[in-house]
Amino acid sequence: MAATVGIVTAKLIRNAYEAALTMTAVLLCWGIALWLEGAAGLHTDVLVLAVALTLTLSSTQRTADTRRRLTALVLLPVTAGASIFLGRLIAAHYALGAAVYTAGMALAIWIRRYGPAATKAGTLLALPLVALLVVPGPALPAKAQSGLVTWGWSALVGALACGGVWLVQGLGDRFGPWRAEPDPGQPPRRSRLHPRPSTRMALQMAAGIAAAFVVGRLFFDDHWPWVVLTAYVAASGNRGRTDVLRKGVERLAGATVGTLLATGVAAIGVTGDTSVALMFAVLAVALWLRPLNYAYWAAGMTCALSLLLGWFGQDALHLLPTRLEGVAVGAVLSVVSAWWLLPVPRARRRQPVPGTTSPVS
Numbered sequence: 001m002a003a004t005v006g007i008v009t010a011k012l013i014r015n016a017y018e019a020a021l022t023m024t025a026v027l028l029c030w031g032i033a034l035w036l037e038g039a040a041g042l043h044t045d046v047l048v049l050a051v052a053l054t055l056t057l058s059s060t061q062r063t064a065d066t067r068r069r070l071t072a073l074v075l076l077p078v079t080a081g082a083s084i085f086l087g088r089l090i091a092a093h094y095a096l097g098a099a100v101y102t103a104g105m106a107l108a109i110w111i112r113r114y115g116p117a118a119t120k121a122g123t124l125l126a127l128p129l130v131a132l133l134v135v136p137g138p139a140l141p142a143k144a145q146s147g148l149v150t151w152g153w154s155a156l157v158g159a160l161a162c163g164g165v166w167l168v169q170g171l172g173d174r175f176g177p178w179r180a181e182p183d184p185g186q187p188p189r190r191s192r193l194h195p196r197p198s199t200r201m202a203l204q205m206a207a208g209i210a211a212a213f214v215v216g217r218l219f220f221d222d223h224w225p226w227v228v229l230t231a232y233v234a235a236s237g238n239r240g241r242t243d244v245l246r247k248g249v250e251r252l253a254g255a256t257v258g259t260l261l262a263t264g265v266a267a268i269g270v271t272g273d274t275s276v277a278l279m280f281a282v283l284a285v286a287l288w289l290r291p292l293n294y295a296y297w298a299a300g301m302t303c304a305l306s307l308l309l310g311w312f313g314q315d316a317l318h319l320l321p322t323r324l325e326g327v328a329v330g331a332v333l334s335v336v337s338a339w340w341l342l343p344v345p346r347a348r349r350r351q352p353v354p355g356t357t358s359p360v361s
Contacts, residue, residue, distance in 0.1 A: 011291070017178060019287035022058040023280065025168040029054040029160055036153070046153060048308065052131035053080065053161040055283070060123055061165050063180045068120055073162050075124040080158035081151035083128035098213035102206050104129055105232065110202035128158070133229040134305070201235075208235045208337035212330050220326050223319070230330025233298075235338060244338035247294060248331030254298025255327040259320045261299070262306035279307040302327075 033050035036042060090097030108122040173179045212231035216224025234248040286300020
């Protein structure tokens with residue numbers, strides 16, 4: 001019993017250290033983006049983009065070598081800038097934009113068939129697409145949608161996220177108590193499944209996201225990103241039916257807790273700079289507990305996003321039930337896709353699928 005407690009305590013301490021590194025990078029990039037906002041007269045969504053990219057990039061770059069980091073420095077700014085055009089396309093031509101978004105996500109998974117380097121590139125391609133759902137452009141009040149960050153500034157924020165993450169993690173490895181643990185990787189192996197795991201995952205992801213776009217627009221109006229984001233998260237890193245079902249349940253449970261927390265915050269009237277500070281505190285705790293169970297991360301993200309939307313002028317308390325409904329629908333769509341579209345045979349489900357990691361899963 002004592003040994004188990006000691007192991008858990010050591011893990012919590014290490015998790016706290018890694019969470020501190022990530023939040024340091026997030027706050028550094030947020031501070032620089034805040035300066036850019038004032039100096040260049042940008043909209044406050046540039047701050048959200050900086051936080052979203054830094055938060056998701058930190059886990060993928062923790063053990064990256066020089067080649068992977070240079071790849072990130074090229075791909076992330078380009079895809080971050082392109083995601084802005086995609087966001088405009090979705091706003092102007094929803095069906096076309098949704099089709100392009102779905103194809104992009106499927107491509108980021110399908111190219112994993114070409115090995116570890118392609119897998120890492122696919123992850124970098126997906127990061128700005130995920131950030132596009134987190135940055136609440138379509139869900140903002142109409143008066144806040146003018147002057148949203150342009151593609152050029154988005155590309156600069158992507159480069160800023162890379163620099164901030166590398167700086168903080170490099171200093172942590174040099175002066176901190178722990179260095180990054182080497183990525184053991186996965187030995188190359190040819191799967192006997194037909195079609196290949198990457199193709200199955202890409203098709204399942206495409207089906208889940210496409211359905212989420214349709215259902216989101218029909219029943220959730222401008223709040224469709226909640227449905228699509230959940231569909232992506234539940235299906236990412238898909239290792240089989242049970243894995244997708246587990247993630248869907250954990251995200252729904254976490255979102256419920258996060259909803260209750262956000263309701264309490266809204267009830268006591270927390271606004272302005274206090275809500276921003278509270279949002280960062282919630283993210284830090286969620287990062288700390290995330291390795292223990294994904295539900296902690298889902299709860300923290302739901303609460304933080306509710307605070308964020310309140311900061312942007314939305315009635316977060318009024319929209320909380322709608323958010324929960326969107327999360328539940330997105331999870332169900334991913335589960336249905338994984339269970340009925342090219343499911344992994346039960347006899348082979350325990351075999352590891354190459355390239356199934358995801359920065360937000």
